[in-house]
Amino acid sequence: MTSRARQPQASEERNEMTAVTENHKTTEQVENSGPVHGAELVATNVNKVYSRAGQKFHAVEDVSVTIKPGEFVCIVGPSGCGKSTMMNMATGLLEPTDGELALDGEPIRGPSPDRGLVFQKDSVFPWMKVIDNVTYGLKCRGVPKEERMSIARKFLAEVNLTHVEKSWPKELSGGMLKRVAIATAFSNAPKLLLMDEPFASVDYVTRLQLQKTVLDLWAEHRLTVMFVTHDVDEALTLADRIIVMTNGRVVDDRRVAAERPRRLEALSTPTMLEHKASMLQHLGLPTEGGA
Numbered sequence: 214m215t216s217r218a219r220q221p222q223a224s225e226e227r228n229e230m231t232a233v234t235e236n237h238k239t240t241e242q243v244e245n246s247g248p249v250h251g252a253e254l255v256a257t258n259v260n261k262v263y264s265r266a267g268q269k270f271h272a273v274e275d276v277s278v279t280i281k282p283g284e285f286v287c288i289v290g291p292s293g294c295g296k297s298t299m300m301n302m303a304t305g306l307l308e309p310t311d312g313e314l315a316l317d318g319e320p321i322r323g324p325s326p327d328r329g330l331v332f333q334k335d336s337v338f339p340w341m342k343v344i345d346n347v348t349y350g351l352k353c354r355g356v357p358k359e360e361r362m363s364i365a366r367k368f369l370a371e372v373n374l375t376h377v378e379k380s381w382p383k384e385l386s387g388g389m390l391k392r393v394a395i396a397t398a399f400s401n402a403p404k405l406l407l408m409d410e411p412f413a414s415v416d417y418v419t420r421l422q423l424q425k426t427v428l429d430l431w432a433e434h435r436l437t438v439m440f441v442t443h444d445v446d447e448a449l450t451l452a453d454r455i456i457v458m459t460n461g462r463v464v465d466d467r468r469v470a471a472e473r474p475r476r477l478e479a480l481s482t483p484t485m486l487e488h489k490a491s492m493l494q495h496l497g498l499p500t501e502g503g504a
């Protein structure tokens with residue numbers, strides 16, 4: 214018989230969230246507050262050409278972009294604009310047809326532990342208990358058992374999952390599984406965290422909690438984050454820089470200098486509304502002011 218893992222009480226979650234948001238910093242504050250662990254990602258004239266019904270087309274076309282160490286960058290764009298293709302090339306799982314991606318000056322030729330991944334579909338192995346999932350990458354890299362358990366427990370504590378380390382994934386909620394994936398990614402101490410619509414399938418409240426968890430870990434560990442989302446509000450909540458893609462191209466690249474923590478009301482300031490209207494216009498959506 215399996216027992217359902219204890220869920221944190223609503224009040225516990227709220228207290229954790231408050232503590233977390235109070236610590237958020239902008240990229241500049243993070244950069245100025247100590248050494249940055251993140252790496253610089255440089256894409257130079259990157260193209261990806263696919264064939265569809267015998268016709269070649271550019272899924273990504275001539276993208277050149279530099280993401281600074283420690284920067285939190287969101288990529289926003291409509292379905293099919295090439296966000297995931299860009300992300301997959303950064304993971305090293307997909308090769309550009311032309312151009313190059315490099316991390317700290319080293320061309321990306323394949324996957325590596327210096328790049329952590331959290332994708333929309335759960336990247337948690339159902340046949341391993343939570344603690345074994347989180348330690349798996351460390352084990353593969355030969356990290357001694359005591360050390361990998363200590364690292365995994367530290368990150369499970371940071372995502373408030375200490376109480377389920379011995380649970381099976383099937384005993385956890387969707388939001389908890391996301392937190393296992395986040396703890397697993399951070400345990401491997403990546404220099405670049407690649408997140409492709411990681412919270413698309415969770416409910417609104419859980420999504421806000423997960424956003425705060427990621428922001429807190431980002432500020433603490435000072436790694437570089439590239440986060441793909443459809444959701445302009447999510448990008449404005451998370452990012453210090455937002456890149457908008459349409460039809461495989463970068464059509465907008467803007468800095469969001471708003472103070473952190475960004476509570477819900479922060480999205481309604483005139484500057485944020487201006488950012489939103491401008492991005493929606495790039496995405497071909499009507500805005501309230503008719504801009």
Ligand SMILES: Nc1ncnc2c1ncn2[C@@H]1O[C@H](COP(=O)(O)OP(=O)(O)OP(=O)(O)O)[C@@H](O)[C@H]1O
Nearest residue numbers: 263264265272290291292293294295296297298299
């Ligand atoms: N392996 C493939 N072979 C052929 N075409 C592909 C392949 N992978 C992606 N595409 C096409 O490339 C384009 C970009 O796809 P991509 O998945 O990068 O878009 P996306 O912006 O991430 O979309 P979504 O938000 O819906 O996930 C789409 O037209 C898609 O159909």
